[in-house]
Amino acid sequence: MRPIALTAFILSLIAGTTITLSSNHWLMAWIGLEINTLAIIPLMMYIPHPRSIEAAIKYFLTQSTASALILFSALNNAWLLGEWEISHSSILFSSTLTIALLTKLGLAPMHFWMPEVIQGIPLQIGMILSTWQKIAPMILLTQMAQSVNMYLLTMIGIISILVGGWGGMNQTQTRKILAYSSIGHMGWIVLICKFNPSLALFTFFIYIIMTTTLFYSFSLLSAIKISKLSTESSKTPTFLTMLMLTLLSLGGLPPLSGFSPKLLIVSELVKQNCHIFAAFCLLGALLALFYYLRLTYYMILTLPPTMTSYPTQWRQSCFDKSFLSVFISSSLLLLPILPFFFEN
16 A cells, blocks of 8 residues: 555544544534544555455445444434434433444444454554544443443443453454454443443553554564464563563453453442442453463463574564553553542
8 A cells, every 4th residue: 555545544544533532513423433434444455355355345334334323313313302412312312322332342242243354454454443443432432421221331241241251262363362352341341331431431541552562462473373372482582471461461460450440340330239240240351361361371381393493582673662662561560550540
């Protein structure tokens, strides 16, 4: 892809998200979502491969259906209430708006498109799809959280956590594992969105940092299968160790950064007397922890069938250390900010 076209598509992504975040009007928010969708589709097909074209078509059909539902619900909501404010949604159409936004986020049971789409596109575009493309729908969901049915959000959140944990257990492709990990973590965020929107945004921030770190690291290693990870330990042991700790942070093990949002969410659910929901969340976290530990096992504790005789490569010029070091440090060392949330 030519640099001018690539720059135009990336600027369109930024513009679409900015329009949605700065708008208080459903029509302008819908326009921003559409710009986002249309800008990422050419990026998904910049490698002319049948799998990427198939993934782009699936993504377009799913997102266009969700956008049509958003526009239809917003029009009916404006006809019923006489205003286009995002924070003012009628009970009748708030459920359809929520389902459309959750479809864009890829939550269960509307999740079937996400593993297949991420599997068919490069890791760099999968990183954008799993992080940047979720910002605008997530902000819209938090803005209208007070008018959304609590049982709808909690049930979809619990189902997403369980599907995200169960679906990734038998996968051998790293992209599908990261897709189911995204489904599970978005379930945690949606579950707490009704009770504490600020905690949901904090969890979403931690999720973006850890997911960006993993996608970018796997892209540097060209690791599209789990078996590829077992051959990298003799080449970049320090980098693989940091990547292993990032996976454990994504699984929510203390004292890493990923432990803080899960602890706060479970504490908030217990405070709201939702003990059953907290139990299902912990069960889903255990299921997801299984394939995180399996990835770390392949990284550190296994050896390839034929060992190389050349010395360890401690330095590789292809690694962008300045970008990666910031994200790895944030994925591992943000636990000390936890007391600020307990004070609030």
